[in-house]
Amino acid sequence: MKYASVIGDSIIRFYADYVGIKDRNELTTHLKRVQALLNENNQTYRCIDEFKFAYSRMCDRFFxxxxxxxxxxxxxLLIDLGCCAGVDLRKLMLDGYPVKSLVGVDLSARYIECGYELCRDKDKLPIRFLAGDIFDESFLSLHGQNNNNLNIYRHKASVVHAGSLIHLFHSTQRISQFLQRVCCMLLKGGLFVGAHVASNRTTSVYRPSRGHTKQYIGIDTFRSLLESHDFSNIEIQTSPRLSLEEEEEIDDISIFWVSFSAVYNPPSLKPLSPTVHTTIED
Structure with a gap:
């Protein structure tokens, strides 16, 4: 996907109004420079190659x-897992979401720093960002054994968002472990939303462009995993995903984007109380 095909008028307006870059040539140079900084993280992602870090994709989802x-x-309280440069959170803020109730989490501190560079707002943005591995017990404990990092938000989030994240896990077991950690953060009645690449059935596909085998979760498997972790009112929508040119169609496998929302309804937690006010303290 070429740069010009993803950087449309609404994105240009965002950078003109929020970042202060009004010249299109300057914007092109700026985005390509930040792309290079992101790629210094020694991990290649298609979304970075295609400049998808530069704009909010969350705002186009049905939820x-x-x-x-x-x-x-x-x-x-909304927690964005795998927030990368954090443009989705900035879009939420600009659309009126209370900024002190937004938390961004990413494995890479560099991506978070690149977000400040991308939006030129490090000295003025009040959104809280945390860098860490949610599978690390010291960062997020399944048993609540410490009170730091993400543990301070245990069962306090009304929303947990996971964008372009679930398809990075290499097995259904790992996705199940991830869902356990999502549940650690949600209030009863809280909403789990996101988007990821999936297929019509769970399978593994060799990707010549990357030189490795990729696990794709099937939509029915994903729904079953959500149900097994006490999620209900599950809504799933799909949209086409264009394959890389060097990827061949394989038998009856269809690969697409999944957008989803699900309500967390465990039997043992207290329900979301309308009198509780959860914000991030400075």
Missing amino acids: YPGLIEIGKTSSP
């Missing part, structure tokens, strides 16, 4: 209007 409504409630 986005509902998030804005949650932002108007008394318990609006």
Whole structure:
């Protein structure tokens, strides 16, 4: 995908109004420079290659209007897992979501720093970002054994978002472990939303462009995993995903984007209380 095909008028307006870059040539230079900085992280991702880090994709998902409504409630804490440069969170802020109730989490501190560079707002942005591995017990404990990092938000989030993240896990077992950790953060009645690449059935496909075998989760398998972790009211929408030119079609496998939302309804947690106000303290 070429640069010009993804950087449209709305994105140009964002950089003109929020970042202060009004010249299109300057914007092109800026985005390519930040792309190079992101690629210094020794990990290659298609979304970075295609400049998808530069704009919000969350705002085009079917669940986005509902998030804005949650932002108007008394318990609006939203945690964005795998936030990368954090443009989705900035879009939420600009659309009226209470900024002190937004938390970005990424494995890479460099990606978070690149987000500040991308948006030129390190000295003024009040969104809290945390760098760490959610599979690390010291960062997020399944048993609540410490009170730092993500543990301070245990069962306090009304929304957990995972964008372009789930398809990075290499097995259904790892996805199940990830869902366990999502559950650690959600209130009863909280919403788990996101988007990832999936297929019509769970399978492994060799990707010549990357030189490795890729695991794709099937949509029915993903739904079953959500149900097994006490999620209900599951809504899943699909949209086409264009394959890389060097990737061949394999038998009856269809690969597409999945957008989803699901409500966390465990039997043992107290329900979301309208009188509880959850924000991030400075």
